[in-house]
Structures are given as C-alpha cells and as structure tokens.
Amino acid sequence: MIKINKIECKSQYGACPSEINSKLQTLNSKQIKKILDDEQMVSDYSIQYAFPDKLKVDIxxxxxxxxxxxxxxxxxxLLGNADEVLGTSDETLLPYVIQNxxxxxxxxxxxxxGVFNMYQVNKGEMINSGLVVELPTRVRVILPLEIKIAYDKN
Structure with missing residues (x-):
C-alpha cells in the first residue's frame, strides 16, 4: 500500500476553495472520491497519483x-442554475437580491x-411584490414580480 502524505488540489480558478481543501485532508483516496461526489460545488474532478507520496486533485x-x-x-x-445552492459567503461580486x-x-x-449585465448594478431588494433596484443615475426602479392581466369579454 502506498502512503500519501500530501494532497494538492487545484480548480479552474487556481487553488481549491478552503472548505473543499479542509475536507480533502483525510488522506484516503476512497474518502476523497466520496467527498468530491457529494460536494455541491464540484461539477467534475480527477485524482492522479504523483510519485513518491502525493495525490493531485483537479476539480x-x-x-x-x-x-x-x-x-x-x-x-x-450562492446559487447556480435552477436554484441550485452552491455555497455561502460573507461577500460577493455576483448580482444579488436582498430578502428576509x-x-x-x-x-x-x-x-x-439582466440589470447587472446592462447597468453593472449588482444589488436589488425584494420589497412587497417587487424588485427595487437603484440605477447609477440615482433612478430607483421597481420591477413587478407579479402581473395581473384583466380583459374585457365584450
């Protein structure tokens, strides 16, 4: 059996996030596979042995x-596609909505x-049934989240 003394983890953004790195320090490849399979943030991964005592993990x-x-x-x-929760953070540069x-x-x-892509405004707040966004021109926009359509049958 080969003894592993070091795990080197990298992602497409550089070093692995600290929450993943701390979980990987189990130094057992079967446990590492299970950890990575269960990790919400990981889409795919590869594990490679490097002589003499290192595992290289690319995620x-x-x-x-x-x-x-x-x-x-x-x-x-932090949310991905289809309301998928990828993690939490104390700060973000992503477009975000404030809510209770x-x-x-x-x-x-x-x-x-969409507002972020057009105006580089990354903050909006849910107030009543609308999304309130302040544009760079100091214009406050209320975007309705529900639309009621009334029509006359006559």
Missing part, C-alpha cells in the same frame, strides 16, 4: 450565477442578472 467548480443576501443571517447564498429568509425568487434573480 471543475460549478459557476454561481447570482446570490441571495439574507438580512436575518447576513450571509450570501424566504425561498429565493428565481424570477427576481433572473431580472437582477
């Missing part, structure tokens, strides 16, 4: 599209992503 991280800032916990929830503990509104997040 492909899923990319977060947007975030939700929870006022109660003061933490950003509710389930993230995917429509509001998609709107915020």
């Amino acid at each position: 492909l991280l899923k990319k977060a599209r947007f975030a939700v800032y929870n006022k109660d916990t003061q933490i950003y929830l 503990g509710e389930t993230p509104n995917l429509f509001a997040l998609t709107l915020m992503e």
Whole structure:
C-alpha cells in the first residue's frame, strides 16, 4: 500500500476553495472520491497519483450565477442554475437580491442578472411584490414580480 502524505488540489480558478481543501485532508483516496461526489460545488474532478507520496486533485467548480443576501443571517447564498445552492459567503461580486429568509425568487434573480449585465448594478431588494433596484443615475426602479392581466369579454 502506498502512503500519501500530501494532497494538492487545484480548480479552474487556481487553488481549491478552503472548505473543499479542509475536507480533502483525510488522506484516503476512497474518502476523497466520496467527498468530491457529494460536494455541491464540484461539477467534475480527477485524482492522479504523483510519485513518491502525493495525490493531485483537479476539480471543475460549478459557476454561481447570482446570490441571495439574507438580512436575518447576513450571509450570501450562492446559487447556480435552477436554484441550485452552491455555497455561502460573507461577500460577493455576483448580482444579488436582498430578502428576509424566504425561498429565493428565481424570477427576481433572473431580472437582477439582466440589470447587472446592462447597468453593472449588482444589488436589488425584494420589497412587497417587487424588485427595487437603484440605477447609477440615482433612478430607483421597481420591477413587478407579479402581473395581473384583466380583459374585457365584450
């Protein structure tokens, strides 16, 4: 049996995130495979033995599209496609929506992503039934999240 003394982990962005690195220090390749299979942030990975006592782990991280800032916990929830939670953070450069503990509104997040792409504004807030965004020109925009259509049958 080969004794592994060091695990070297890299992602497409450089070093592996600290939360993954700390989990990988088990120094057992079967456990490492299970950890990486179960990790929400990891899309794919490869493990390679390097002589004399090292494992090289290359991971492909899923990319977060947007975030939700929870006022109660003061933490950003990082979300990928289809409301997939990829992790948490104390700060973010992603477009985000501020809200109180509710389930993230995917429509509001998609709107915020569009506002970010057009105006480089990354912050919006859920107020009542709308998304409130302040543009760089100091214009405050309220984007409705629900539309009620009334029509006359006559």
